[in-house]
Amino acid sequence: MSPTEVCNMALGRFGARRISDFDTDTSVNAIQCRLQYAQTRRALIRSHWWGFAKTRVQLSQTTTPAFQWNYAYLLPSDWLRLIGIYESGADNPIEESTETWEREGKTIISDMSTVYLRYIRDVEDPNEWDALFTECMVLSLARKLVIPLSQDLKMKKDIDDDLIPLMSKVRAMDRTESQHIGRDELKTWVDARNTNTA
Numbered sequence: 001m002s003p004t005e006v007c008n009m010a011l012g013r014f015g016a017r018r019i020s021d022f023d024t025d026t027s028v029n030a031i032q033c034r035l036q037y038a039q040t041r042r043a044l045i046r047s048h049w050w051g052f053a054k055t056r057v058q059l060s061q062t063t064t065p066a067f068q069w070n071y072a073y074l075l076p077s078d079w080l081r082l083i084g085i086y087e088s089g090a091d092n093p094i095e096e097s098t099e100t101w102e103r104e105g106k107t108i109i110s111d112m113s114t115v116y117l118r119y120i121r122d123v124e125d126p127n128e129w130d131a132l133f134t135e136c137m138v139l140s141l142a143r144k145l146v147i148p149l150s151q152d153l154k155m156k157k158d159i160d161d162d163l164i165p166l167m168s169k170v171r172a173m174d175r176t177e178s179q180h181i182g183r184d185e186l187k188t189w190v191d192a193r194n195t196n197t198a
Contacts, residue, residue, distance in 0.1 A: 001126040006134070007033040010141035014155045029149060036144045042122055044133070044140055046080045048171050052130045053123050054083065059115045062107060069102075069109040073117075079106075081120035087112055132170040139163040 003022040011018060011029060019030040022037070045053050059073035085101055085108065101110035108115060123129060129137070139159055146156045 001129075001134070003033075003037060003126065006126055006138060007037065007141065009138045010145055011149075013138065013142035013159060014146045014150055014152060016145070016149050029145075032145055032148055033141075036141060040141050040144060041124070041137060042080060044137055045120060045122060048174065049081075049083060049120060050130065050133055051174055052128060052133065053080070053120045054118065055121050056116065056118045059108060059117050065109050070111045071109070071113065071115075072104075073108045073110070073115045075103075075106050075108065075117075076119070076121065078121040079119050080122050083118035083120065085110075085112075086116040086118070087114060088116065130174070132166075132173070136163070136167055136170055139166065 004019060007022060007030075008018045011033070017027070017029055019025045019027060019033060022030065022033065057076060059075070062072050062074040064070070065072050082103065087099065099110060099112050101108055101112065101115075103109075108117070126134065126137075139162055143156060143159045143163060146152060146159060
């Protein structure tokens with residue numbers, strides 16, 4: 001799977017001409033694909049706690065804040081969405097922090113001397129995506145391409161009619177692929193708020 005294939009699936013959704021190569025094709029279709037592709041991927045990944053995009057890391061300290069907080073930690077370059085902040089790592093029981101902290105730009109600022117982060121990362125390689133995420137990506141990209149390339153409002157509505165229920169179904173399915181009972185990551189009302197569940 002490659003960006004070229006993803007774009008061609010999206011273009012095929014409304015009968016547009018295929019592109020030969022995502023990076024080098026100079027056609028209008030390829031230009032529109034390059035314009036929309038990365039932003040669509042990042043927005044879609046950020047919209048949900050996709051299992052394939054979850055990861056964890058210990059953050060590195062950066063320049064000390066000018067006032068109010070003692071430490072600042074640089075977010076990873078592939079960071080898209082925060083899941084949780086923790087005070088201990090792999091060798092200790094992981095407990096979500098009760099200390100105060102704040103995201104400020106590309107940093108986490110806090111009085112904690114060590115910070116571990118669970119987050120959603122930007123997954124650029126389509127081969128790492130979940131198959132159902134790929135379906136959502138194809139429809140989301142098609143939705144953005146259909147008007148500039150075809151001006152077909154009915155086709156846009158047809159894509160929306162497929163995308164909206166699919167997104168709901170896929171997100172619900174993705175949320176079932178974990179089990180934390182008996183561990184320190186039990187579901188809370190915060191989890192429900194952040195994942196659109198009760």
